[in-house]
Amino acid sequence: MSKQLLKEQIKFGQCDPNLFKQLKIVEGIENDAAIELLSKRATLMEIKKDKTVNIDDLHYYKLLLGDIIIRDNKIIALQHSDIILINKKLVEYFQQEEKQRKIENSIDILLDISVFKGLNYLQLKQLINESSFIKLNENRMIFHQGIIPTDCIILLEGQLQQFKSTEGIELILNQNRKYFAIYECLNSKPMQYNVKTISECSLIKINRQTLLKLELDLKVKKELNIDFTQFKMEIIRKKEWLRFKTKVIEDANKDLEKRRLLPKLRTQSQY
Incomplete structure (x- = not known):
């Protein structure tokens, strides 16, 4: 449903950037400003079943609806398909920018x-x-x-x-x-x-x-051996609880069995 909605939005030039991002139309880009610009530049190409379209170096291609195969730099539609086209250089620019931003953020974390x-x-x-x-x-x-x-x-x-x-x-x-x-x-x-x-x-x-x-x-130190005393105590405590719980259940079952074997009380007078 959301893909069909995006298709209609692109056709009428009113693409929702949030939906564009949610459907991951362009991989490797998270920046909202970049997503908004790319969503505005997106166009739609419809390919009928069994038709073939040549892939060029000018566009970034993303299948939205349908089913295709790519062979010898050609798109072959296995059924009626809708493909989103975006300027390839623009996509690559934002992907590179996103990659650099991710590297810088990661370096800050490593430091x-x-x-x-x-x-x-x-x-x-x-x-x-x-x-x-x-x-x-x-x-x-x-x-x-x-x-x-x-x-x-x-x-x-x-x-x-x-x-x-x-x-x-x-x-x-x-x-x-x-x-x-x-x-x-x-x-x-x-x-x-x-x-x-x-x-x-x-x-x-x-x-x-x-x-x-x-x-x-690298300033790598050997991992300290973890003190598992607490761990062992936890195991002992839980095992004791399980034994107690099992005994309570067994005693309750025995009591129920004894009650079942007792003569039933008469609830009606017999004359």
């Missing part, structure tokens, strides 16, 4: 993390350029305890949870930490804990090879 304070601006920029930006939904596992990570992560937006789990019991260790697995990734050590998202998160993922290039300037 607040002690591990990266030994790196200069060019090293930080290299690190970001060789890394990837990812978005994850809530309740996604990122690291599992006991597994050796091949990447480390830096949190840009959202919230992560660091926790230990065993025998079905979880102990939350931290919900405010911004980076994970740097030491383990560099030294091929297994994770001592799990990490998962507890909200939608934006992350920087840095692979081991990139870290190794800058290893001499």
